[in-house]
Amino acid sequence: MTKRAGKAATLADVARKAGASTAVVSYVMNNGPRPVAPETRERVLAAAAELNYRPNRVARALRSRTTGVVGLILASASNPYFGALARHIEQALDEREKLTLIGNADYSANRQQHLADRFLAAQVDGLVIVSADGAADVAVEARAAGVPTVYVHNAPESPRTGRAFAVTADNDAAVLEAVSHLRTHGHTRIAFLAGPDDAGPVGRRRAAWETALSGTASPLLRCAYSRAAASALTRQLINEDAMPSALITGSDEQAIGVLAAAHAAGVPVPGRLAVVSLDGTPDSAYTAPALTVTEQPLRSMAQQAVDLLLDGTSPRPAAQAGLVLRHSCGCSPAQQSGPVAGARDRR
Template sequence: MAKVTRDDVARLAGTSTAVVSYVINNGPRPVAPATRERVLAAIKELGYRPDRVAQAMASRRTDLIGMIVPDARQPFFGEMTHAVEQAAAERGKMVLVGNTDYVAEREVHYLRAFLGMRVSGLILVSHALNDHAAAEIEAWDARVVLLHERPEAIDDVAVVTDDIGGAQLAVRHLLEHGYEYVACMGGTSETPAVGDPVSDHVEGWRRAMQEAGISTEGRLFEAPYNRYDAYKVGLELLSGPNRPPAIFCSTDDQAIGVLRAARELRLDVPGELAVAGFDDVKEAALTDPPLTTIASDRSGMARAAVDLVLDDGLRVAGSRRERLKLFPSRLVVRRSCGCE
């Protein structure tokens, strides 16, 4: 049986092969609804399958979006990746995911690999975009959207949540319970001071404490973002002589580690220790007790990131408002803070 071609589709639909291409590629020219329906009906009747490889060679782009995350093991990044995959599917795209494990060389490796595959664009959840990665993006003239990372340059296209404001909400809520002070579990010495959400969470904690006239000195504790290291830090902190009455963790994964440490030390949460996190991962509703945390619109952020990375004109003509999408944070109250 002979292979069905676009010429065959055009003949059956009573139109040109160019119009068939416009329908298949969603552009670059508009097609009248009635004509589009005839073309789609002809494609279905003939069983035509577009040659995506040939399309990619002609357009110099594929139906792929590259996404690079720092740690796919952390629930937040896993859930964000899933949201991006869902949003991309709605646009007829697939997502390639690279996990850097916070290693700069791996980030450059994935950038080169994805750009060499002619992806439609890149969504970066970068710990801190290094100079080599930035140079790689510049050399390929790649379409890039930062997701979850606050941009440093006005030219960056980014989708972010209100990290500082969200942290303030969590800490204010803990203080409203009457705790003498709220300690903070932040990042490490390697956490970027600018652009990183955890740095912004620490800043939000500082602002909320200062608003209440409470000192932050000696009340910020370093820990990697994952539950395992946070558990170890939590054991030491909670078994020491200066155990805080409440603690705000910069990520839910850290908070889960702290809850585990408190349980091992037989501390009642929230009776002897109140805990709040940030991210509202699905697991936060299932901890014992359920975790008070800060949520963001992950689905909305994912859709915005996909829309931005596929917007041809944005990089050249988009205004600052169009290029930076800021999503609000929302307090999710559960029992770990002291609420019933």
């Protein structure tokens, strides 16, 4: 029997076409709970393909009490770092046959809480929260409802639950590696460009920098995590003749703003200013000059987060962000590393 035009095929249509029971078709489409003979499985799959059958996700959710959907809350969809991290998380979830529903918090704690509430109302199977500022723990209600939750990049401090678990990179090691490398180029006073405050991973990076350079009177600089803010700060420092000779930036967005302002003012990088950034997003390989970065291990962070979420595996030690040498620190082409010099995984 040919399916009527304009009407979606049903499980019963596939069963009639394949000469099998609806139960057998269900076992094939859901990979269980009972085994199906290989030749029967092939017949059912062929019938489903011919009829363009699509399983009803809502009906399946009602039967299994799962939706096959995981909510992903991003700190900012416009920041390339978080965009790259989201891509790896979505790929890892797709490999586990989970659909990713993405919400953009846009650096708003209220928006982050709103998205968590909406995702829970939609009965997602789990929550992945890429949080930037360490605001209130929005996963308290999820855990109370039995919905597995994992933070990536950063986790909040909660008076009710203590520190929520987060999959992060080893920020201390990344900073120490950046400082050590700049010292090989002869720099002793190495400035650090942090955010407006010390919330989140950049605050921990600033603390590691302070420890590594204690006693050197190296300047601490601050601005928002944007290219425009870093560019404005760099122009001000150049005009005041206060630009340091070496700078570690807390994020690639800031580093790109620094490079743009230095170029506009005729300040050569790395001749007058050496720059190392602590993110390593894909954009960093294509600045002028290309940025030396500590490349955040985004792919492994995403995989560990999904394993924790779906399997409840034990957390592993924080992955290290590897140093990718390019020209902005003063390395010659022979010393540089990585593809363009490197577009690997990131924060």
